[in-house]
Amino acid sequence: MSSQPVSVKGSGGAGGAPLRMLWPFALALAVAAFMHFVVGPNFNGTVVQVLLFAGINITLAVSLTMVNGFTGQFSIGHAGFMAVGGYVAGGLVYYLSARFFDSPQIAFHGGILSAGADYRPDPDHPLPLLSRGDLIMIGSCLAGGLVAAGAGYVVGLPTLRLRGDYLAIVTLGFGEIVRVIFQGTGPQVLFTKAQEMRDTPLHQLAWKLGGAQGFNFIPIYATLFWVFLLASITVAAALRLKYSSPGRAMISIREDEVAAQAMGVNVTRYKVRAFVLASFFAGLAGALAALSIGQMNASAYGFIKSFDFIIMIVLGGMGSISGAVLAATVLTILPEALRQFDSYRMIAYALLLIIIMILRPQGLFGIREVWELGPVRRLLARAGRGGSAA
Amino acid sequence: MSLLSITDLSISFGGLKAVSGFNLELAQGRLQGLIGPNGAGKTTCFNLLTGVYAPTSGTIRLAGRTLNGLRPHQIAAAGLARTFQNIRLFPELTVLDNVRIGCHLRTRSTMAGALLRSPFHVREERAMVERCRGLLEVLNLADRADEQARNLPYGDQRRLEIARALATQPKVLLLDEPAAGMNTQEKKELRGLIRQILRDFGLTILLIEHDMGLVMDICEFITVLDHGVTISAGTPAHVQNDPKVVEAYLGAPAGAEEVA
Ligand SMILES: Nc1ncnc2c1ncn2[C@@H]1O[C@H](COP(=O)(O)OP(=O)(O)OP(=O)(O)O)[C@@H](O)[C@H]1O
Ligand SMILES: [Mg+2]
Numbered sequence: 001m002s003s004q005p006v007s008v009k010g011s012g013g014a015g016g017a018p019l020r021m022l023w024p025f026a027l028a029l030a031v032a033a034f035m036h037f038v039v040g041p042n043f044n045g046t047v048v049q050v051l052l053f054a055g056i057n058i059t060l061a062v063s064l065t066m067v068n069g070f071t072g073q074f075s076i077g078h079a080g081f082m083a084v085g086g087y088v089a090g091g092l093v094y095y096l097s098a099r100f101f102d103s104p105q106i107a108f109h110g111g112i113l114s115a116g117a118d119y120r121p122d123p124d125h126p127l128p129l130l131s132r133g134d135l136i137m138i139g140s141c142l143a144g145g146l147v148a149a150g151a152g153y154v155v156g157l158p159t160l161r162l163r164g165d166y167l168a169i170v171t172l173g174f175g176e177i178v179r180v181i182f183q184g185t186g187p188q189v190l191f192t193k194a195q196e197m198r199d200t201p202l203h204q205l206a207w208k209l210g211g212a213q214g215f216n217f218i219p220i221y222a223t224l225f226w227v228f229l230l231a232s233i234t235v236a237a238a239l240r241l242k243y244s245s246p247g248r249a250m251i252s253i254r255e256d257e258v259a260a261q262a263m264g265v266n267v268t269r270y271k272v273r274a275f276v277l278a279s280f281f282a283g284l285a286g287a288l289a290a291l292s293i294g295q296m297n298a299s300a301y302g303f304i305k306s307f308d309f310i311i312m313i314v315l316g317g318m319g320s321i322s323g324a325v326l327a328a329t330v331l332t333i334l335p336e337a338l339r340q341f342d343s344y345r346m347i348a349y350a351l352l353l354i355i356i357m358i359l360r361p362q363g364l365f366g367i368r369e370v371w372e373l374g375p376v377r378r379l380l381a382r383a384g385r386g387g388s389a390a
Numbered sequence: 391m392s393l394l395s396i397t398d399l400s401i402s403f404g405g406l407k408a409v410s411g412f413n414l415e416l417a418q419g420r421l422q423g424l425i426g427p428n429g430a431g432k433t434t435c436f437n438l439l440t441g442v443y444a445p446t447s448g449t450i451r452l453a454g455r456t457l458n459g460l461r462p463h464q465i466a467a468a469g470l471a472r473t474f475q476n477i478r479l480f481p482e483l484t485v486l487d488n489v490r491i492g493c494h495l496r497t498r499s500t501m502a503g504a505l506l507r508s509p510f511h512v513r514e515e516r517a518m519v520e521r522c523r524g525l526l527e528v529l530n531l532a533d534r535a536d537e538q539a540r541n542l543p544y545g546d547q548r549r550l551e552i553a554r555a556l557a558t559q560p561k562v563l564l565l566d567e568p569a570a571g572m573n574t575q576e577k578k579e580l581r582g583l584i585r586q587i588l589r590d591f592g593l594t595i596l597l598i599e600h601d602m603g604l605v606m607d608i609c610e611f612i613t614v615l616d617h618g619v620t621i622s623a624g625t626p627a628h629v630q631n632d633p634k635v636v637e638a639y640l641g642a643p644a645g646a647e648e649v650a
Contacts, residue, residue: 017509017512020507021506237505240504241504244504245493245494245497245515248483248490248491249491252483255483258442259478261463261466262440262474262478263463263471263492263554263557264467264494265494277501
């Protein structure tokens, strides 16, 4: 009979549409503001630094969930996309700041949202909420994300057509190629050489990313605000994806690729889409990582770094977004908390992983979310509401 | 004019001619059977039709359109859906999600629409749930919608495969041993169910089945394969009395015994 699309009826409570479309973004802003204005000022710099990394790692783990968790492909090059985003954003912020702000120093020119947790308002020099420097920073981060997404497309399209574990091999190679490329870039033009900086055309500066010395003195713009804004948006996007037709198409590939195809899922398309989207978020996270530590060094973004994120999602449960968030948080904070027992730290860490892998080989939550687990669901039901997500 | 038209379809795996010179004409609204002993090449035929394997030779036409060379998802979109002999559900997902994935290829909203929860996307998802619940109702799975597919009993899994295939809105449905592993009562219900979906969904069905009682009862026309070759084709009465069929099944000289 009909090979028509799923019939879509006319009305359907379109009244709340804008609210329904945008509330996660409002929530993300609220979370970010809370972290920035309430949490940040109450902790010392070390804690804030750990929280920054927790937010960045949440973004990376959740985005990797889209590839390894949803489509069941095995990428071990996530850190490579992070590096791409970090170098692009770091380079742009550094060199563009030199152009736009006619100061001899590459300094921070952000507003309140980009001011570190130790910032105390100064009545003589009030900071705006957002400044021109922030706009440069946002643009640079988006550029970093987009270039990473483009790299994801170039890597993914030929690879993901093939069945099997080619992606693992190719992404492993990609990470190494990225490292070699950035280590082969020219020396960084330091801010002490203002004249040279001004005279060199931008496209040449783009290649002066410090090589093996690394790229340093990147202005520190990443704050709890930006990091948790990104993390929240990533989580919201992943949840919305998971509970929609395109996301289910991705998950069907992991469940049974042959059956997915037979049911009409264009498996190559959805693998590539998941991969590109994940690369985009990884690029953004890499950008914020660069802007929080103030330097990039390609050697820090090899496959060992990629394995950190794989461990997070394996622990959280492949395909569980809340699991990835939890695992990323714990695995960022725990090593720091155990720092005073430094010599035992790696042992404790490894033991924890082994114990969890023995007790729950499917990870903490498997493919499910916290609120979908039996006990939690019963609790929610008793509270009088079914837990339906996003 | 037939809806599904298969001409001279052949495939070899190495030296093995799994299917050779297979022909079949299936008219709109009909229910035909495809039978044969183990290893006869029945499932391989389905795999050829759905693009899992590329045929060595032959053409497949659905409603006048040649399907050769299309990828499996394109064939599904063209209107050919199947179930699997060795059940291939999405095991970790719920029954409802399994069926919803069948609906996916008929959806129109984009990834951006899904990420932004655009009004169109939301309406489409709602319509999808409604349609899936309807399908589960038809296949007696309505009260299992939220269970994980892998926790279902065997018979339910087989019916879920049918529900999922129907969700793709096929023109032709290929059923690969839908009664395998079912008890007598379930088989009886399945018989009624196949007749019902044939009628209610305006379907056309090609059925592989080892249960001769079922096949002989519901099929109007039966093709018999043995070692990849079509050895007989005709009404149930005709193939049942064909000495070649008897021989193929019993491995005995023609006319030795009746087909059970
Ligand atoms: N991918 C493959 N590679 C090699 N040989 C194959 C392949 N698929 C099927 N065959 C062979 O082709 C022949 C036909 O197999 P097929 O599965 O089509 O049989 P069938 O008629 O469905 O049997 P059954 O009733 O047991 O399901 C068998 O000999 C099988 O071993
Ligand atoms: Mg078979």
